[in-house]
Amino acid sequence: MNKSYPALVLVFVLAAALSAADAPAAGPYAGEQKRDITTLTADDVAELMAGGGWGLARPAELNGYPGPRHVLDLASELGLDDKQRAVVAAVFASMNAEARRAGAAYVEAERALDRAFRSGRIDGDTLAERVAETGQLRDRLRRIHLAAHLETAPILTPEQRHLYRRLRGHHAGQDGGGDRHPHSGGRH
Numbered sequence: 001m002n003k004s005y006p007a008l009v010l011v012f013v014l015a016a017a018l019s020a021a022d023a024p025a026a027g028p029y030a031g032e033q034k035r036d037i038t039t040l041t042a043d044d045v046a047e048l049m050a051g052g053g054w055g056l057a058r059p060a061e062l063n064g065y066p067g068p069r070h071v072l073d074l075a076s077e078l079g080l081d082d083k084q085r086a087v088v089a090a091v092f093a094s095m096n097a098e099a100r101r102a103g104a105a106y107v108e109a110e111r112a113l114d115r116a117f118r119s120g121r122i123d124g125d126t127l128a129e130r131v132a133e134t135g136q137l138r139d140r141l142r143r144i145h146l147a148a149h150l151e152t153a154p155i156l157t158p159e160q161r162h163l164y165r166r167l168r169g170h171h172a173g174q175d176g177g178g179d180r181h182p183h184s185g186g187r188h
Helices: 005-022 042-049 068-073 082-119 124-155 158-168
Strands: none
Touching (some): 042 082, 068 124
């Protein structure tokens, strides 16, 4: 074996280590610049375009105000009668149609904000307009989804709301605020 071989291996190992140390570290947003809309994933866009909740109704969901989509998904387990199913289905259909329109507008507003930055010609006024528009549309989406939860809760009996929370895994040994709202006994 050649006596210079171990030294040559050591040189290659050190060179590789130094090269790796000089390589830029991947930042928290690495790869996101390739998205169509940098602030939204493809899954986000699909959910918004489909009228999905996008997690915007968590305050209602986690405090005892059931969502219409989930109530319909659990209709058998909850023992919904035909009238309840029909009313919840109507709440969902209305919410979903409105959320699809608002979701599409929100996606387009985020796209416009992204385009403004990509153009390299954004100024303070354009920034203010674009941010205000995206904020208003996100707020609108949130109100649409939260309102549907608010509308759905009184359609169920207290027992159904309690069971809903348990089935959804939100029942931490208590009934929560949603079981105490003013319409807590009635069906519509």
